[in-house]
Amino acid sequence: MNGEELSLREKILDTSRHFLFTKGYSSLSMRKIAKEIGVSATSIYLYFENKDHLVHTLIEESVEELSRAIEQSAAQKISTIDKFEAIIRAYVEFAMSYSEKYQVIYVMLSSEMSRYPKEKFRKARRGYALLESVIKKGIEEGLMELDEPQIAAYSIWAQLHGVISVVLNQRLDSKIDRNKFIEESIEHIVQGFLVRITTA
Amino acid sequence: MNGEELSLREKILDTSRHFLFTKGYSSLSMRKIAKEIGVSATSIYLYFENKDHLVHTLIEESVEELSRAIEQSAAQKISTIDKFEAIIRAYVEFAMSYSEKYQVIYVMLSSEMSRYPKEKFRKARRGYALLESVIKKGIEEGLMELDEPQIAAYSIWAQLHGVISVVLNQRLDSKIDRNKFIEESIEHIVQGFLVRITTA
Amino acid sequence: MNGEELSLREKILDTSRHFLFTKGYSSLSMRKIAKEIGVSATSIYLYFENKDHLVHTLIEESVEELSRAIEQSAAQKISTIDKFEAIIRAYVEFAMSYSEKYQVIYVMLSSEMSRYPKEKFRKARRGYALLESVIKKGIEEGLMELDEPQIAAYSIWAQLHGVISVVLNQRLDSKIDRNKFIEESIEHIVQGFLVRITTA
Amino acid sequence: MNGEELSLREKILDTSRHFLFTKGYSSLSMRKIAKEIGVSATSIYLYFENKDHLVHTLIEESVEELSRAIEQSAAQKISTIDKFEAIIRAYVEFAMSYSEKYQVIYVMLSSEMSRYPKEKFRKARRGYALLESVIKKGIEEGLMELDEPQIAAYSIWAQLHGVISVVLNQRLDSKIDRNKFIEESIEHIVQGFLVRITTA
DNA sequence: AATGAATGAGTCTTCATTCAT
DNA sequence: AATGAATGAAGACTCATTCAT
Numbered sequence: 001m002n003g004e005e006l007s008l009r010e011k012i013l014d015t016s017r018h019f020l021f022t023k024g025y026s027s028l029s030m031r032k033i034a035k036e037i038g039v040s041a042t043s044i045y046l047y048f049e050n051k052d053h054l055v056h057t058l059i060e061e062s063v064e065e066l067s068r069a070i071e072q073s074a075a076q077k078i079s080t081i082d083k084f085e086a087i088i089r090a091y092v093e094f095a096m097s098y099s100e101k102y103q104v105i106y107v108m109l110s111s112e113m114s115r116y117p118k119e120k121f122r123k124a125r126r127g128y129a130l131l132e133s134v135i136k137k138g139i140e141e142g143l144m145e146l147d148e149p150q151i152a153a154y155s156i157w158a159q160l161h162g163v164i165s166v167v168l169n170q171r172l173d174s175k176i177d178r179n180k181f182i183e184e185s186i187e188h189i190v191q192g193f194l195v196r197i198t199t200a
Numbered sequence: 201m202n203g204e205e206l207s208l209r210e211k212i213l214d215t216s217r218h219f220l221f222t223k224g225y226s227s228l229s230m231r232k233i234a235k236e237i238g239v240s241a242t243s244i245y246l247y248f249e250n251k252d253h254l255v256h257t258l259i260e261e262s263v264e265e266l267s268r269a270i271e272q273s274a275a276q277k278i279s280t281i282d283k284f285e286a287i288i289r290a291y292v293e294f295a296m297s298y299s300e301k302y303q304v305i306y307v308m309l310s311s312e313m314s315r316y317p318k319e320k321f322r323k324a325r326r327g328y329a330l331l332e333s334v335i336k337k338g339i340e341e342g343l344m345e346l347d348e349p350q351i352a353a354y355s356i357w358a359q360l361h362g363v364i365s366v367v368l369n370q371r372l373d374s375k376i377d378r379n380k381f382i383e384e385s386i387e388h389i390v391q392g393f394l395v396r397i398t399t400a
Numbered sequence: 401m402n403g404e405e406l407s408l409r410e411k412i413l414d415t416s417r418h419f420l421f422t423k424g425y426s427s428l429s430m431r432k433i434a435k436e437i438g439v440s441a442t443s444i445y446l447y448f449e450n451k452d453h454l455v456h457t458l459i460e461e462s463v464e465e466l467s468r469a470i471e472q473s474a475a476q477k478i479s480t481i482d483k484f485e486a487i488i489r490a491y492v493e494f495a496m497s498y499s500e501k502y503q504v505i506y507v508m509l510s511s512e513m514s515r516y517p518k519e520k521f522r523k524a525r526r527g528y529a530l531l532e533s534v535i536k537k538g539i540e541e542g543l544m545e546l547d548e549p550q551i552a553a554y555s556i557w558a559q560l561h562g563v564i565s566v567v568l569n570q571r572l573d574s575k576i577d578r579n580k581f582i583e584e585s586i587e588h589i590v591q592g593f594l595v596r597i598t599t600a
Numbered sequence: 601m602n603g604e605e606l607s608l609r610e611k612i613l614d615t616s617r618h619f620l621f622t623k624g625y626s627s628l629s630m631r632k633i634a635k636e637i638g639v640s641a642t643s644i645y646l647y648f649e650n651k652d653h654l655v656h657t658l659i660e661e662s663v664e665e666l667s668r669a670i671e672q673s674a675a676q677k678i679s680t681i682d683k684f685e686a687i688i689r690a691y692v693e694f695a696m697s698y699s700e701k702y703q704v705i706y707v708m709l710s711s712e713m714s715r716y717p718k719e720k721f722r723k724a725r726r727g728y729a730l731l732e733s734v735i736k737k738g739i740e741e742g743l744m745e746l747d748e749p750q751i752a753a754y755s756i757w758a759q760l761h762g763v764i765s766v767v768l769n770q771r772l773d774s775k776i777d778r779n780k781f782i783e784e785s786i787e788h789i790v791q792g793f794l795v796r797i798t799t800a
Numbered sequence: 801a802a803t804g805a806a807t808g809a810g811t812c813t814t815c816a817t818t819c820a821t
Numbered sequence: 822a823a824t825g826a827a828t829g830a831a832g833a834c835t836c837a838t839t840c841a842t
Contacts, residue, residue: 008805024309026226030833040807042835051833109224109369148384151376155363155385162362163355169309176351184348185355192392208822230816240824241816251816408826424709426626430812440828442814451812509624509769548784551776555763555785562762563755569709576751584748585755592792608801630837640803641837651837 009047011037017058020107021100028055052115055108059116062101063124069094070127080137081194087131088160088186095164096182103168106161128157135193145195152193159189209247211237217258220307221300228255252315259308259316262301263324269294270327280337285390287331288360292386295364303368306361328357335393345395352393359389409447411437417458420507421500428455452515459508459516462501463524469494470527480537485590487531488560492582495564503568506561528557535593545595552593559589609647611637617658620707621700628655652715655708659716662701663724669694670727680737685790687731688760692786695764703768706761728753735793745795752793759789 006014015036019028030051034041048054073090077083095102105124108116132153138144146152163185166172172181206214215236219228230251234241248254273290277283295302305324308316332353338344346352363385366372372381406414415436419428430451434441448454473490477483495502505524508516532553538544546552563585566572572581606614615636619628630651634641648654673690677683695702705724708716732753738744746752763785766772772781 024225024312026224029831031831041833042807043805045834046805106369112224148380150373151381151384152388154366154372154376154381155388158362158366158385159359159389160362162358162360162365165362165365166354166358169306172354173350176354180348181351181354184351185358188352188355188389188392189359190392192388192390229814231814242818242825243823245817246822424625424712426624429810431810441812442828443826445813446826506769512624548780550773551781551784552788554766554772554776554781555788558762558766558785559759559789560762562758562760562765565762565765566754566758569706572754573750576754580748581751581754584751585758588752588755588789588792589759590792592788592790629835631835642804642839643802645838646801 008037008039008043012044012047012054013058013061016054017100017104020055020058021103025055025107025112056116056120058104059108060120060123062098062104063120065098065101066091066094066105067123067126070130074130074134080134080141081143083134084131084138084143085190087127087134088156088190091127091157091160092164092182092186095160095168099168102164106165128153131156143195144193146193156189156193160186163189208237208239208243212244212247212254213258213261216254217300217304220255220258221303225307225312255308256316256320258304260320260323262298262304263320265298265301266291266294266305267323267326270330274330274334280334280341281343281394283334284331284338284343287327287334288356288386288390291327291357291360292364292382295360295368296382299368302364306365328353331356343395344393346393356389356393359392360386363389408437408439408443412444412447412454413458413461416454417500417504420455420458421503425455425507425512455508456516456520458504460520460523462498462504463520465498465501466491466494466505467523467526470530474530474534480534480541481543481594483534484531484538484543487527487534488556488586488590491527491557491560492564492586495560495568496582499568502564506565528553531556543595544593546593556589556593560586563589608637608639608643612644612647612654613658613661616654617700617704620655620658621703625707656716656720658704659708660720660723662698662704663720665698665701666691666694666705667723667726670730674730674734680734680741681743681794683734684731684738684743687727687734688756688786688790691727691757691760692764692782695768696782699768702764706765728757731756743795744793746793756789756793760786763789 012033015033016028019033019036028051030044031041034044044054048057070087070090073086073093074083077086132149135144135146135149135152139146139149144152163182167178167182172178212233215233216228219232219236228251230244231241234244244254248257270287270290273286273293274283277286332349335344335346335349335352339346339349344352363382367378367382372378412433415433416428419433419436428451430444431441434444444454448457470487470490473486473493474483477486532549535544535546535549535552539546539549544552563582567578567582572578612633615633616628619633619636628651630644631641634644644654648657670687670690673686673693674683677686732749735744735746735749735752739746739749744752763782767778767782772778
């Protein structure tokens with residue numbers, strides 16, 4: 001197999017992800033995936049034990065990629081404030097560049113997540129943990145004034161997720177420029193957490 | 201029908217909403233709704249043309265109630281800054297008090313929304329339009345420094361939605377206090393948009 | 401509905417029973433049953449919750465009919481010896497006259513029976529319990545000389561079942577007359593349990 | 601291949617037999633057999649043309665072993681009455697010691713047996729034929745009083761099979777001692793066929 | 801001697817919906 | 822206002838088998 005040819009396993013993952021993104025979890029069907037690829041439904045079972053496993057793999061891979069992107073981005077910065085912004089921007093960057101992969105992470109309802117292996121949740125918190133540690137440093141350095149870095153980290157993440165969701169789910173007014181919306185939102189979110197330095 | 205007895209139509213809506221909230225769209229089935237209520241599946245069709253109509257009604261009603269709650273809350277305040285906060289708090293308040301109704305508004309993917317009658321979208325923007333007009337006034341009054349009130353309104357809404365989603369979808373770390381998380385998030389969001397008055 | 405027309409429920413039971421008899425449990429499929437009757441597979445689910453319930457109903461009905469046949473037959477006789485033989489003959493009679501119903505009782509492996517509601521097993525032992533009580537009386541009256549009437553009852557039942565199985569499963573040599581085989585077998589089985597009176 | 605290592609062919613047969621015994625014919629699947637052994641499903645086809653051939657081999661081997669056991673047991677006895685009992689006991693002995701092999705012989709319904717090569721049926725009758733010849737001698741010697749030795753042989757076999765089935769299919773009341781049940785049943789069956797000698 | 805990839809036909813079951821009553 | 826009967830389409834998944842290697 002050369003570089004162009006995707007393995008069937010890869011094709012299944014890509015197609016599933018796309019279905020999940022465009023049609024939602026309810027419309028994700030083994031049959032449809034197979035049909036889209038042009039292969040028998042049975043073939044999917046050669047690569048994934050069942051539908052749950054397939055979706056779990058999808059989630060796991062997305063979480064891993066997102067975490068890595070965030071870590072790499074933060075590693076390139078030195079100052080705390082730079083790291084702080086880098087994490088936030090890497091998060092948004094990933095969501096916009098790999099929308100389908102990003103959305104997969106949130107596709108499952110918590111009720112359905114009961115079947116998702118618990119130990120994999122920890123992995124999912126890597127990026128968030130990094131953000132928390134940076135916030136802690138930021139507090140020490142007097143960049144932020146916060147009681148609870150953990151809550152702050154979650155709050156930032158939640159706000160970002162809200163902004164991204166609105167865009168990805170096409171709930172944004174068509175007259176609004178997507179990039180401008182994102183840029184301004186990031187700035188406001190960041191500003192909401194930084195101590196404003198007022199040069200007297 | 202007396203006060204205690206809910207009409208069948210109401211029961212159907214309530215049950216559907218609950219299913220939607222707890223099990224997701226995929227698990228919303230006419231049969232299950234009927235069974236839960238203790239009525240034949242056919243009976244639902246006496247009140248709703250089909251599943252789409254049922255869900256659309258659900259959305260429409262939720263949107264209406266949310267809009268009204270926001271409007272009423274804003275009307276009670278006089279100053280712009282108070283109105284601004286009132287809208288934000290009314291939004292969050294509604295989401296937390298009537299979680300099932302709130303969530304219904306976002307249950308449908310835009311792809312599925314293609315079947316949702318366009319004219320009803322406008323209604324859905326009433327609350328948001330109010331927020332935008334208040335922001336405009338805020339800018340005039342020098343409370344905020346913003347180029348695009350429309351984007352700002354969308355951004356606030358998006359951030360709030362993110363915070364609420366994290367809570368409702370149970371994605372918050374169990375060690376974090378729910379109310380504290382919400383309160384702090386609101387404060388940060390609001391702070392992110394206000395001009396900080398620095399007493400020199 | 402007049403006497404000729406069987407209800408769909410009845411048709412399903414009859415057809416299932418027939419499939420079970422001719423093709424075995426492995427070949428019993430909802431689709432095939434439906435197709436045979438000329439109805440959609442879905443329709444079966446209007447009368448039976450699932451395949452298990454259908455088969456359980458089949459078993460239950462057969463067990464009930466067999467028990468009743470045995471009880472009625474025994475009730476018509478007065479002397480213990482007559483009751484003893486009546487039970488045995490009623491059992492065989494039922495098996496030969498309603499072969500399909502008889503076989504249903506034994507169609508499920510004990511491993512599969514784990515899903516069969518326990519309380520229904522008790523019903524299944526009515527006929528056997530009757531036999532046991534008659535044997536007890538027979539011992540008292542000196543007709544039989546047996547230590548354990550319970551074991552004897554089970555043994556008779558087992559032997560009869562063996563004889564019947566061989567016939568119903570067509571394992572009998574085609575040259576052997578079916579009725580003669582059954583008649584002689586019954587006689588031997590009965591003889592095996594009676595005290596032989598030897599007029600000196 | 602040394603003494604410990606079973607050939608793959610042997611493993612397949614053993615595993616199939618076990619599945620047949622514990623889960624029934626419906627649950628016998630090439631995939632499951634392969635998985636259990638830890639080999640690819642395709643590998644089975646190197647040794648057996650298809651599922652039918654596999655099951656037929658299973659039956660054939662069981663029949664052969666049972667026949668041999670009976671023959672050997674009978675050969676060790678001299679008197680007719682001893683041979684008679686030896687055959688019966690060897691049959692039961694085999695069934696209890698090699699339950700899985702015994703049950704295989706009866707696993708297929710006659711309807712499914714249509715695919716079973718006719719000439720192999722004859723082999724299956726070796727043990728039975730032996731019993732018939734012993735019965736004939738028994739009649740000549742005045743041990744039994746029977747019109748039709750062929751029917752008698754079939755009847756004994758059928759009764760024994762009934763008794764064994766009840767035990768192997770776990771249809772015996774748990775309070776009943778298995779061995780006692782078998783022993784008493786054998787005695788009754790034998791008694792049912794012997795002329796009772798009454799010492800005046 | 802053994803396997804991985806693949807599939808068409810089949811398994812049970814659920815779904816939204818219709819129709820006659 | 823409400824229902825029981827019915828169905829075609831679709832759901833996830835399993836099966837025996839083939840073929841190329």
